[in-house]
Amino acid sequence: MTFLPCRLSVAPMMDWTDRHFRYFIRRLSKSVQLYSEMITASAVVFGDDEKLLSFDPQEHNLILQLGGSDPELLAKACQKAQAFDYDGLNLNAGCPSERVSSGSFGASLRKDPQLIADCLSAMRENSKVPVSLKTRIALEEMTPDSDGFEDLCRCAELAQKTGCREIIVHARKAKLKGLTPKQNRERPALNYDLVYRFKQTFPDLIVSINGNIDSLDAALKHLNHVDGAMIGRAAYGNPYLLAQADQKIFNASTPIVTxxxxxxxxxxxxxxxxxxxxxxxxxxxxxxxxxxxxxxxxxxxxxxxxxxxxxxxxxxxxxxxxxxxxxxxxx
Ligand SMILES: Cc1cc2nc3c(=O)[nH]c(=O)nc-3n(C[C@H](O)[C@H](O)[C@H](O)COP(=O)(O)O)c2cc1C
The missing domain is CATH 1.20.120.1460 (Four Helix Bundle (Hemerythrin (Met), subunit A))
Known part of the structure; x- marks a missing residue:
């Protein structure tokens, strides 16, 4: 099992990062790490796993993101996913959409960090690939009087005990009530410095940063402080920005694809x-x-x-x- 940090990744985005988008992005960059859309554990367990999980081998390095809050169901989903040869698994503890929260997963999992750890343990015990966590700094509702740093550290401590070696932090808090998913991607304010401090506090953890990164130069700046940068909307809104990723971020000497x-x-x-x-x-x-x-x-x-x-x-x-x-x- 390898735990190599990936310096640049494209964020999981429902309806956007399907297999056809990922194959397309691979024309532009061979090295950027790709994520599936979030797929719920119950969909994998009870649905058509071939349809949900299959992908083209050229999409590697590819991480499957699962949504769920039931360790048993997540375990079964991971067992099924083993047949598909993903390079890693990721638990979504960052999505604040009401639909996701009403299933008590995504960002609402942050109400119960021990449950996150139980989910991660179940995933790890039922897979042969690294398991990571994607989350926000904290829930606004749980940390109204602080910047959320302590809450993030508590979550990381428990996650690390399960063998989770990578946390991707969308560098803002999430608000479960009162914001649409779109507003929740712009508010509350970003706090990149907090994520840098988080990396200093957990030097052995692979820390990737996410949130409003819209160029490779911006990603490079973050890489002075953390191990990886994750780009979401900008990669979909302007995919060609990834065309120089192999050269600029991964030091490849291959020609840039037009x-x-x-x-x-x-x-x-x-x-x-x-x-x-x-x-x-x-x-x-x-x-x-x-x-x-x-x-x-x-x-x-x-x-x-x-x-x-x-x-x-x-x-x-x-x-x-x-x-x-x-x-x-x-x-
Ligand atoms: C259309 C859309 C769908 C998203 N779906 C997911 C998802 O399935 N899982 C997840 O963890 N985050 C999801 N996100 C959040 C992104 O992964 C990312 O954290 C967020 O957009 C912030 O990064 P950005 O500012 O680079 O876009 C989604 C975002 C968008 C715009």
Whole structure:
């Protein structure tokens, strides 16, 4: 079992970091660590695990994020996940959405750090890969008069005893009541310094930082203080920012992939999936932001939208239209 810190990762994001987005991101960076969307333990145990958990081998290094608060169910989910060869497992103790909180998991788990430890133990005992925790600094409701540092440390102490070696901290508190999930990603205020202090207090723990990191330069600055940086919305809103990750963050000497090359590299994947009956927009919707900030970005989005929703299209017609639009970016 390896516990190598990964210097850069793309955050788990429901509806966004599905397997097709992850395969696309791999065209841009071979080294960035990827996460699944959060999948609930009960969905894995009672649902179609093949559909929920399968992925392309090129997606490695890939972490499966589970949501749940029942150690027994999490244990069973981990047993099932073993067949799929993920590189690590992660417990979500950071999502404050009401839907998730009403299932008593996500951020609401922070009300009971011992339960988090029990969940992590169950996951670890039923997997062969490292188990990590993603969380917020603290719950606003539990720590109204403090910055939440003590609460985070208490959670980390218990987690560490289970053998958990990595904690990813979204560098703000969560508020379970009164904010929408969207507002909860902007408020309360970020506190990066607290996470740096947390790393100093737990030098043996792999600490990754998350929250409003929108460039590789910003990630590099954080890496002076912590082991890893995790990028969420910026990676979806502007995926090409990851194109220099291998060189800038992982010191690779490989050439930087162009946007057009990335689209061309997706063609065999698109073809294979369309032959298997997948509608093209399921894959292509994740490419909409590829040309963000470039001249022609609006044209790209408009044309891509037209192509991916064509009625009765086959791969040949989609590929022809795509080739036409990307060749306009090559000139
Ligand atoms: C659409 C969306 C879905 C998300 N889904 C998850 C999730 O499934 N699990 C999780 O731990 N966090 C989830 N998050 C939170 C992100 O992982 C991340 O912690 C948050 O967006 C802050 O990082 P950022 O400022 O870089 O976006 C989601 C965020 C977004 C925008």
């Amino acid at each position: 946007r057009v090359q990335a689209v061309r590299e997706m063609m065999p994947y698109l073809e294979k999936n369309m032959i298997e009956g997948l509608r093209p927009h399921i894959i292509m919707k994740h490419w909409l932001n590829l040309f963000k900030g470039c001249p022609g970005a609006v044209l790209w989005r408009r044309t891509l939208t037209q192509i991916m929703f064509l009625e009765n299209c086959n791969f040949k017609s989609v590929a022809e239209s795509l080739n036409k639009v990307i060749s306009s970016f090559e000139n």
